[in-house]
Amino acid sequence: MKSIISDINKLFENRIRLGIMSILSVNQDMSFNSLKEILDITDGNLASHLKALEKNNYLAVTKQFIGRKPNTSYRITDNGRKAFQDHIKALEILLKNK
Amino acid sequence: MLKDVNKSAINKYFSSFVLQSTFKYNIMKNIEKQLENLNGIKELMEKSTQFLSLSGLSGIFAGVFALLGATAVYLKYNTFFSARYFQNLSFDKNQMLNGESLSGFVTFLLLIAIVVFVLAISTVIYFSYRKAKKTGNILWSNSARRLLINLFLPIFTGGLFIIALILHHLYYLIAPAALIFYGLGLLNASKYTLHDIRYLGFLEIMLGILSSFFIGFGLIFWSLGFGLLHIIYGFVMYVKYEK
Numbered sequence: 405m406k407s408i409i410s411d412i413n414k415l416f417e418n419r420i421r422l423g424i425m426s427i428l429s430v431n432q433d434m435s436f437n438s439l440k441e442i443l444d445i446t447d448g449n450l451a452s453h454l455k456a457l458e459k460n461n462y463l464a465v466t467k468q469f470i471g472r473k474p475n476t477s478y479r480i481t482d483n484g485r486k487a488f489q490d491h492i493k494a495l496e497i498l499l500k501n502k
Numbered sequence: 503m504l505k506d507v508n509k510s511a512i513n514k515y516f517s518s519f520v521l522q523s524t525f526k527y528n529i530m531k532n533i534e535k536q537l538e539n540l541n542g543i544k545e546l547m548e549k550s551t552q553f554l555s556l557s558g559l560s561g562i563f564a565g566v567f568a569l570l571g572a573t574a575v576y577l578k579y580n581t582f583f584s585a586r587y588f589q590n591l592s593f594d595k596n597q598m599l600n601g602e603s604l605s606g607f608v609t610f611l612l613l614i615a616i617v618v619f620v621l622a623i624s625t626v627i628y629f630s631y632r633k634a635k636k637t638g639n640i641l642w643s644n645s646a647r648r649l650l651i652n653l654f655l656p657i658f659t660g661g662l663f664i665i666a667l668i669l670h671h672l673y674y675l676i677a678p679a680a681l682i683f684y685g686l687g688l689l690n691a692s693k694y695t696l697h698d699i700r701y702l703g704f705l706e707i708m709l710g711i712l713s714s715f716f717i718g719f720g721l722i723f724w725s726l727g728f729g730l731l732h733i734i735y736g737f738v739m740y741v742k743y744e745k
Contacts, residue, residue: 412536419539426543427550434550434644441640442550495540498533 411494413487415460420445420453425488428463428480436476454478462487553645553695555637557629558744561736564622569729571618572721579607583721608668611676618728633744645694653691656683677720681710681727696743702735 416422423443428434440450457463462484466477480488548554576583634641660683667675685706692700706727713723 417532417536419542422539423542423546426546430547430551431644438550438644441643442546492540492543495536499537499540 411490412498413491415456415462416488416491418453420449421457422491424450424453424457424478425462425480425484428478429485429488433466433477433479436478439478457484460484460487549639549645551645551694553643553649555630555634555639555641555646556626556695556699556739557633558736558738558740558742560622560626560629561732561739563625563629563736565729565732565734565736567618567621567625568732569725571614572725572729575611575614576721578610582607608673649691649694652694653687656686656690659683660687674717674720675714677724678710678714681706681713681723683710684727685710696739698739698742699735702731705731 416425420443424439427439427442436450436454439454440447443450454463454465458465462481464479464481466479468475468477631641633639640646660679663683664676664679667673667679685703685708688699688703688706692703709723709727709731713720716723
């Protein structure tokens with residue numbers, strides 16, 4: 405039980421951060437704007453959650469210009485994928501034991 | 503005095519019990535919240551990878567347009583198809599075309615095909631727009647782009663191949679090729695929308711293969727594949743997901 409609780413990631417307790425991770429786990433990469441559209445949240449809100457995930461090395465950021473517009477896209481890192489999978493696995497075990 | 507001590511001990515015991523149970527309650531509540539989030543994960547994964555705004559209604563309409571187009575071709579070149587289907591004559595183009603030129607026949611076929619295609623695509627866009635608006639999804643999303651690219655890669659290939667067939671005067675292979683490449687397109691696109699479209703793809707390919715063996719029945723196979731199958735598929739999808 406103790407190890408399961410420790411696998412539950414504090415960072416993913418937030419609904420939006422968990423949402424970002426789940427979207428990026430099934431997409432090769434996603435632009436800031438696409439993430440914003442899917443999650444239906446404000447720029448500032450999304451940016452702060454992305455920064456938190458980026459700081460933990462769960463996301464990799466690519467900044468480039470498409471034409472003259474800056475475009476920021478996000479990709480899940482191996483580290484992030486593992487953390488996300490552990491988190492989901494822990495939740496699944498909890499669900500089974502309920 | 504003794505009673506008081508006892509009381510305080512009981513109090514102490516009791517309060518620690520309360521503390522413990524609220525702690526437990528908090529953990530449980532937290533877990534409940536996490537499990538609730540779990541439901542959201544699946545939805546987000548699907549929403550971000552699959553285009554879910556395809557409406558069954560557009561399938562029905564596309565099928566009806568295809569049948570109307572096929573009927574127009576049949577009515578105008580009745581004798582051509584009757585000769586093929588019912589009299590099993592040796593292939594005498596001039597007799598079957600009833601005096602009309604072969605190039606005129608092919609031009610008419612292409613014209614009808616383009617009109618049907620434009621009408622079908624327009625209804626798909628219209629009903630998708632409507633469904634996206636109703637469900638609060640974005641129409642022109644990453645998943646829509648991916649769906650279109652994967653759908654049209656085989657269809658575009660098929661289109662070029664059909665142009666080659668026309669140039670080589672192999673008209674009898676147009677319908678089979680159209681069905682096969684369209685089916686492959688659907689199969690290829692099925693990862694990016696509701697997976698049911700896979701079965702439509704399989705059926706189109708099967709019809710295409712069959713029609714490539716039964717030369718001369720192109721129009722009938724074409725009507726079955728692009729008309730009837732679309733109507734049935736559209737109806738099933740509408741009942742399953744939109745009703």
